[in-house]
Amino acid sequence: MTKQFKHVSYLWDEAKAAAMAGDEVALLIYRSNLLGADLRLTNYGGGNTSCKATAPDPLTGKPVEVMWVKGSGGDLGTLQRSGLAALYVDRLRSLKNIYKGMQMEDEMVTLFDHCIYDLKSKAPSIDTPLHGFLPFKHIDHLHPDAAIAIAAAKDGEQITKELFGGKIGWVAWQRPGFDLGLQLKACLDENPGIRGIMLGSHGLFTWGDTAYESYINTLEVIEQCAEYLEKHLGKARPVFGGPRMQALPKEERLAKAAEMAPELRGLASSHQRMIGHFTDDERVLQFMHSNDLERLAPLGTSCPDHFLRTKISPLVLHPETAADRTRLEAAFEAYRKMYAEYYEACKHPNSPAMRDPNPVVILCPGIGMFTFAKDKQTARVAAEFYINAINVMRGAEAVSSYTSLPRQEAFDIEYWLLEEAKLQRMPKPKALTGRIALVTGSAGGIGKAIARKFAQEGAVVVLSDNNADRLAEAKASFEKEFGKDTCAAALLDVKDAGNVSNAYRTAALAFGGMDIVVNCAGLSISKPLEEHTEKDWDLLYDVLVKGQFLVTQSGVDVMRKQNLGGDVLNIVSKNALVSGPNNAAYGSAKAAQLHLSRLNAAELGKDRIRVNVVNPDAVIADSTIWAGAWAEGRAKAYGVKVEELPAYYAKRTLLNQVILPEDIADACFAFVGGLLQKATGNVLNVDGGVAMAFVR
Known part of the structure; x- marks a missing residue:
């Protein structure tokens, strides 16, 4: 019979689990994926799970006990066997014999390599001994908001004891590592029969002798924590001390957020170019508009997983600051100064150099929360983690009072040499990482190829087209190939100024601004002069010339707000330079596009905005231009078949x-x-070599 839960999701499928019977590692993966699928149980990339089972020693063939545990990095929701580290249990536990205390913590991590059972497995994480020293076959270590709210409460240890009647142990906050693993074992030895351990300010350990027992134990403990918080929420005092102001209406919030995002992104990118994320989630709005905001926000987060992604504390912008550029710049400068002082006060002789001092989380009362990071996924996850932190603060304040990590402890996590080594091992950023591109006409043909190339090189892309069906297909294909954080889509008629504004609003809300504008939308009409109509003429000039003007004008406005420079690329044509038959309106419109590009390049250099032209010719593949009358007209003009x-x-x-x-x-x-960072006003012909189209 399916278990009933209110605050967590019970997802166990007995038939699926039965098909894995006898394969403890398969059951570990299954359980991990179920736990990772519910963000109320653990955050993206957070937590780890393990199982212990016997396996043949590859050298002797004799059975040995092996522990499979989530390796360094990765996410429980998408965990596969390749993401597990496999270690000999006896070798891991024998490391106790050479451990000389906290000064050896970092050295112990390198010794995990001597305990590896499967040489192809993932590198063991810092949490490996936390699983290894506990005797249970299956173990879950998660970061559920409901549990951390109790773990981060001032009276968390007493609450845990009373709530679970002594069946959940308590280990006070300590940075993860070998010694914390020993403390978990000591807690179990001192409290035989407990079903889990609460880690102060950190998270929860639960276990079972089977995958299912561990899963159900985990859900039941978290459900009990959540019920306790719900029972107390808003009873002793209003949530977060009650509201002190109201949010703007939804549409007004979004309009203000789109207007602010480029300025915020520009300021947040003073160290490196960032991608943004915006949310006006109800939990965020409740926290931002509360009486407790000024007291709680500076405290920062408690769980190290939250902290590593959200920084020491958010930047809170009051409405009068957000509306004034001078005040906005001063607020960012004050945050950078605060962060530098935090670094100087807490650093050790061997600490890594100070990293980017800009805020990751920016709270704008009345509007919503912005987060900025090196890519969209990281920015989105930072927002999710700060919502986790809000949930923790709300719960802790309901049952006691919230406590965050002490500044020195927070610093020691953020600038941990092992964390620095992990950052140094990350792949080098791609050429367009941190860049935002809008490509018009990107549902097919040239536009889609450009957008795809940019995504391959690390950019996030706003796909735009006037064909809703083709746009939806393009977006689906991009999400399948690159993931949901790589693209957004805007239905766009380039000759309509309102449509153009909405496309940039989409870009601002999805990613924070704009760096590269590609004017690729187009159409073609090939007729002799006497057959051309005024309607033909107006349509070509509206789409090609007016469209390029409107899209560029709005894009430049965004780029100027960011003050980061930018690129405008105009896809024109060989026909801008070559006179051909049956081509009066199209060819002259293309010539206008080319000269408009030169004019824009001359004007925008002072803003570090570069304007360049690519001239294609006869790109027929996947092009709507060549699907009908244009191809017939050109074939007729040249005396060949289509x-x-x-x-x-x-x-x-x-x-x-x-x-x-x-x-x-x-x-x-x-x-x-x-x-080509210093190139502007250029024309690059990509036509196979048409001598008549040579620019000089």
Whole structure:
């Protein structure tokens, strides 16, 4: 019978688990994925799980006890076997014989390598001994908000004892490591029969002799914590001391957030270019608009997993500050000064150099919460972690009073040499990491290829098109290939100023601003002069020329707010330079696009905004332009059949090459990828070599 829970999700499927019977590692993975699927149980990338089972020693063939535990990094919700570390239990426990105290903590991590059973397994994490010294077959270490609220309460130890009748042990806060593992074992020895251990300010350890017993024990303990908090919430005093102000109406909040985001992103990017995330989650709004905000926000978080992603404390911007650029700059400078003072006061002789002093979390009462990080996923996860922290503060304040990590303890976690080593091992950022690109006409053809190239090189991309079905298909394909944090989508008619504004609002709310604008949307009409209509003429000039003007104008406005410079790339055409038959409106509109690019380059250099042009020719693959009358018109003009056009265009070039969308994407990347930082006002022909189109 399915267990009934109110505050956690019971997801165990007996049939699926039965199919894994006898494979303890498979059951560990299954249990881990279920636990990671519920953010009320643990945050992204947080917590770890383990199992112990016998396996044959690869050298002797004799059975030995092996522990499989989530390795360094990774996430429980997506954990696979490759994410586990496998260690000999007896070797791991024998490390106690050489442990000489806290001064050896970092050395002990390197000794875990001598305990490895599976040489292909993931590197063991700092939490490995916390699992290894406990005797249970299956163990869960999670960071549930409900449990941490009690663990971070001033009276947390007493509350834990009374709530669970002594069945949950308590170990006071200590940085994870070998000694903490010994303390967990000592707590168990002193309290035989307990079903788990609460780690002060940190999280929860629970266990069982089977995967299911561990899973159900974990859920029951967290459910009991959550029920206790719910019973007390708002009883002794209003939640967070009650409201002191109200949020703006929803649409007004979003409009203000979109307006503010580029300025905030620019200021938050003084050290390195950041990607933003915005949320006006009800929990955030309740906290920001409460009487307790000024008291609680500076305290920072308690759980080290929260802290590492949200920094020592958030920056709180009051409405009058957020609305004034001078005050905004002063607020950021004050935060940077505070962070530098924190670093100087807490640093050790061997501490790594101070990292980026800008805030990660920015609270804007009335509007919402912004988070900024090196990429969208990290910014989004930082927001999720700060919501976890809000939940913890709310619960702790309901039953006692909230306590955060002491500043020195927080520093020792943030600037831990092992944490620094982990950061140094991270892959080098890609060329466009931290950049935001809007590509018009990106549901297919050249535009989609450009957007894809930019995403491959680390950018986040706003896909935009006037065809809703093609746009939805493009977004789905991008999410499948690159993940949901790589792209946003905006239905965009480039000749409509309101549509253009909405596209940039989408970019601001999704990512924080704009760095690269690619004007690629287009259409073609090929007719003799006498057959061209005024409607044809207006449509071509509205889309190609007016559209480029409107999209560039709004993009430049965003870039100026950021004060980070930027790039405008205009996909024009060989026809801007070459006179051909049956092409009066299209060719002249393309020429206008080209000259408008030159004019913009001359004007925007002072803002460090570079404007460059890529001139394609005859890019037929996946192009709506070539799907109908345009192809027929060009074939008629050149006296060939439609199906002969690709070969015809290739043969007339100096290189005798067919031009593909990916060729244009490569040219765009050449302009923005870092090697041409001092180039503006340029024209790059990607046409296989058409001598008549040579610029000089």
